[in-house]
Amino acid sequence: MKIKAIALNTFKEAVRNKIFYLLIFFGIFFSFSSKLISILTIGDTLKILKDIGLASINFFSVIIAVFTGINLVYKEIEKKTVYFILSKPVERRDFILGKFLGLALTILVALTIMISFFSIFILLFSGTFDPYILLYFIFLFTELLIVISISILFSSFSTPILSSIFTIILYLIGHVIWTFNEFKYKFINPIEKIFAYSIYYLFPNLEKFNIKGAIVMNDPINIKIIFSTLAYGIFYVSAILLISIHIFKHREF
Amino acid sequence: MNALEIKDLSKSFRSNFLYKKTTILKNVNINVKKGTIYGFLGLNGAGKTTTIKCILGLIKPDHGTIRLFGEEAEKVSSRASIGFLSESPYYYDYLNAKETLALSGKLSSLSNKKINERSAKIISLVGLEGKENLLLKKYSKGMLQRIGLGQALINDPDFIILDEPFSGLDPIGRKELRDIILSLKAEGKTVFFSSHILQDMELIVDDIGILRNGKITKEGKLKDMVKKSIKNPVSYSLEDLFLKEITK
Amino acid sequence: MRKKKYLLFSLIFFLLISFSQYIYDLNKDYFKKKNTFLALPSGKTMRIFSFGNSELIADFLYIWSIQFFSNYNLLNSKDFIEDIYNLITDISPRYKDPYLLGSTIMAIEMNDIKMAVRLLQKGSKNMDDEWIFDFESGYYTSKYLKNYKLAEKYYKKSSKKKGAPEFISRMLYHSIYMQGKLEESLMLYQSVLKNAKTEIERRSANLHLYQIKFEIDKKKIKSAMDIFFNRYGFYPDNINELVTYRIIGEIPKDFKGHHYKYDKKKGTIDPKEGYMWKKQ
Ligand SMILES: Nc1ncnc2c1ncn2[C@@H]1O[C@H](COP(=O)(O)OP(=O)(O)OP(=O)(O)O)[C@@H](O)[C@H]1O
C-alpha cells in the first residue's frame, strides 16, 4: 500500500515533466523518419524501417530510463523530500521498492506508447504484425529494469552526474561484455582466470536482450535462451535492488 | 510514561573523510510529558534540527536511547503516531495541497475515506480553502508552511514535532498557529517545537529546554524558571531568560 | 549478521545470475557466424562498438554505398568497392541486399565478374539457405566468362536449395549442354520432358531435345561421311548409300521422326525445322 503510494507518486512526477513527452515524441518521430531514409535504399525497405525504428525506440527508452531513474531518486535526496517520506512510518526498503516500481511503470508506459506506434506503422507498411516485436518489447523492458535498478543503486550514494556517467558506462560495458566468450580460452593462469570470470559474471550482460538482429532477419530464437535471459534479468534486478536497500538503510540524511 | 524520552544522546558528524569528527550533541537528555507543549531553544547551529532528525530516525545516534511513548525511535512503527513539520518545506512541488495530504495519509496507512474526511477538515484548519488545487510550486512560503502543518496533522498524531513552525508566517498566521497548538493540547496531544520567535513561544509553552554547546543546560517549567530568576518582575520574559542562559 | 541480511540475499541472487548466464552461454553459439578469413577486422570491431545497433550501421553503410557508387563524378570510387561491401556484409552477414547490389555493380558497371562472384559466394556461405547467390554466380560465369563448367557447379548448388525456382535446373542443363556433354544433356532433357507440367515447358524441352539430337546425329553422320570420303574421294549422292556401303547401320532421323536434309556438296545434314538454338 505504501509502496504503491510511493510508486504512483514517482510515476506522477515523471509524467508531469514535459521532458518525458519530448523523449517519447522523439522516439516516435525517429522511427517514423525511417520512412524517409528508406527511400534512399534499394531492395528490402522493411528491414531499414525496422532497424531504424527499433534503434530509435531503444535509444530513447534508455535515455528515459537513465535520466528519470537518476533524476527522480536523487531529487528526493537533493530536495529533501525524502524527509517527508521517511518521517512517516515508512520502511526505507519500501521507499526503494516504491521508487523502482514507479520508474518501472513510467518506462512501461513510455515503451508501450512507442512500440504501439511503431507496430501500427509497420502494420500499415507491410500488412503484417510481427509477433517478435512483442518479444523484443519484453526483452527491452527487462533490460531497462536492470538499467533503472543500476541508476537507483548509484544515486543512492552518489551525485546525479556521477551516477549518470556510471550508469551509462555500465550500460555500454553490458553491451560488449559478451565478447569475453571469444577469448576466454586464452586465460590459463588460474588467478587471471578467476578474475576474468568473476568480472564476466558480475557485470550486467545486456547484449543478450538485444534481439533486434533476429527480428529483422526473422531468425528463430531458442526457447532456452529466452527463459535464461528473462531469469537473468529478474535475478539481476533483485540483486541490485537488495544492495541499494542495504546502502539506503544505512544512509543518513 | 513520558511522550518523549531522550537519554544520553550523542551525535557527531564527519563532513569530509579527511576531517576529524565534530561532536554536535553531547549526552542530551530530554523528557516531554504527555499532553504538554515543549519549547526547544538554542542558537543557530546548536543542534536542534539534528536532535529532531534523531527522533525521526533520519540519522542514527552515536549512542543514547530515544523513546516515543515507550517505543524505541529506531523502529519504523514509532513514527505511526507522530506528525512532523520540517524547518524548510520539503514537499513535492508538482502536487497540489489535496494530493500532498492524500500522499501523507497513505504513507500513514490511512484509508481513502479517512483521508477525504481529514483533509477537508485540515484544509480549513490551516486556512488554505480555495487553494487546495493549486500546485505547490505556486505557493508562497507561508502557504507552504501551512500545508506542511496540514500534512503533519493528517494522521491525527499524538505527538507533533514542529521545527521552527512560526518562520514565514504573517502575524495573523502566527496567531492562528498558536491557537492550533493550544487546541491540540486541549485534545490531549503533545507538541514539541523549536523556535527563535520567543514571544510566540512564551505565550503557549508549558516546559522549555535550552540547548547550548551540545548539552541541555536548562530544562523545566517555564513559569518556575521565570519566577525563580525574577529581579525585575515587570519586564522579565523568556527572552531575558534565554539571553542570560546563552551568554553565561 | 542481521544488519547485512540484504547483502547476503543479494549474494544469493548473484549466484543465480551466474547460473542463468551459464545456461545462456551453453545454449548460445558465439562462433556461429564467425568468418575465418575476415578481410577487415574493423567489421567486427564496428559490430562490437555499435553497442547493439550493428544492423543500423550496416543499413547506413549500405545506403551510403549506393549513393557513393552511383556518383559518376568520383573517378576512383570503385577502387574500394570490394572492401566496402565486405565491411557491410561482415557487420550484417545475413543482410541479402548488399550482396546482390554489390555484385551487380561489380559485374555490370566494372565488368569484374570474378569479384562479383566472390561477393556472391560470401553471401552463399553466410546465408546457406538462400539460392539466389549461387544462381547469380552461375549466371555471371556462364554469360560473361563462358565458363560453363564453373556455371554448372553454381547452378547445381543453387538448384538444390530450398525454394529454388524450377528454371534454375533448366539453366543447369543448358550449362551442361554448352559444355558439349551431349549424351548427358539428352538424358536430362528427356527427364525434363517427362516431368513437364505446362505446355510451355514441354515445348521448350522438345526444342532442346530436337537440337541436341540433331547435334549428336550430325556428329555421327560427319564421321561416317569422312570414312566414305576417304574411301571413294567424294560424298555420296544419296545419304542412304552410307547404309548400303555398310558404314553405319541406320540413318538417324530427327527427334520428330523426320528425315534430315542432306547437303551433297558438303556431306552434312541440316534439320528440317527452321529453329536453331544459337550457341553464343
Ligand atoms: N549532515 C551533516 N554533516 C555535517 N555537519 C552537520 C550535518 N548536519 C548538521 N551539521 C552541523 O550540526 C550543527 C547543528 O545543526 P542543526 O541544523 O541541528 O542546528 P539548529 O539548531 O537546527 O540550527 P538552526 O536554528 O539554524 O536551525 C551545525 O553546526 C551543522 O553544521
Ligand SMILES: [Mg+2]
Ligand atoms: Mg534547525
